Amino acid sequence: MEQLIEQAGVYWPLMVSGAKALVVLILGWIATGWISSVVRNRINRTPRIDPTLGNFAASVVRWALLAVVLVAVLNIFGIEATSLVAMLGAATLAIGLALQGTLSDLAAGFMLILFRPYRIGQYVDIGGTAGTVKDLNLFVTELATPDNVQIIVPNGKAWGSIITNFSHHGTRRVDMMFGIDYGDNAETAKAIILEQAKGDERVLQDPAPWVRVTNLGDSSVDLTARVWCKAEDYWELKFALTQSVKEAFDARGISIPYPHSVEIKKDG
Structure with a gap:
């Protein structure tokens, strides 16, 4: 005891x-x-x-x-x-x-805050990994993909990679290509595309919408349309114009060619 x-x-x-x-x-x-x-x-x-x-x-x-x-x-x-x-x-x-890697992430975190190549809420591509910035702390950057998958990027990797910031500028240019048949009138097709672009309030008038014949393909005459919009309207505008131009082409008799095969039979 x-x-x-x-x-x-x-x-x-x-x-x-x-x-x-x-x-x-x-x-x-x-x-x-x-x-x-x-x-x-x-x-x-x-x-x-x-x-x-x-x-x-x-x-x-x-x-x-x-x-x-x-x-x-x-x-x-x-x-x-x-x-x-x-x-x-x-x-x-x-x-x-x-802790070489951790200290590298810490130093990179300070550099990212100092130069701010991206901010919370912006959509970025960091070395091939794209998503919306949800958080930036001492060691990592947190991204969320469009389908809401979390991605953690070490700050050292982020600082040492090419960073593409899709949300940095307030406006973006939407480039779209439409193919028409060689038998259709190119000027008519251009007018239809401009009409649809100017009819959408999300399209900015400065710079003005632009449509040109840019290529003579194997089976189509290719028209390129360039319009400007606010960065947050980019995808919805692109989807809407694709549909509206297709419907306008159908209504005005402009055909959109597609790949097809021709079978030739020879006698004997």
């Missing part, structure tokens, strides 16, 4: 310290999450500040506070901050080598 009491006396302070550390860790984790949310909401309430900056600032605050919580937990076990600094200094090289 005396031996058990002695062992309990030895381990009791460690158990108390462990319990305190666990409480501090849990409360610290909850508090850092709450504080980072407050920072994000406060920044995002300002219309002049891009939401990307709010999310990034919240991420920085969260990681900084978690570092403070870690120091507090170590102090409970009697490890002083000065000792921690010495330990970190000795382990810096090993950590740097082990």
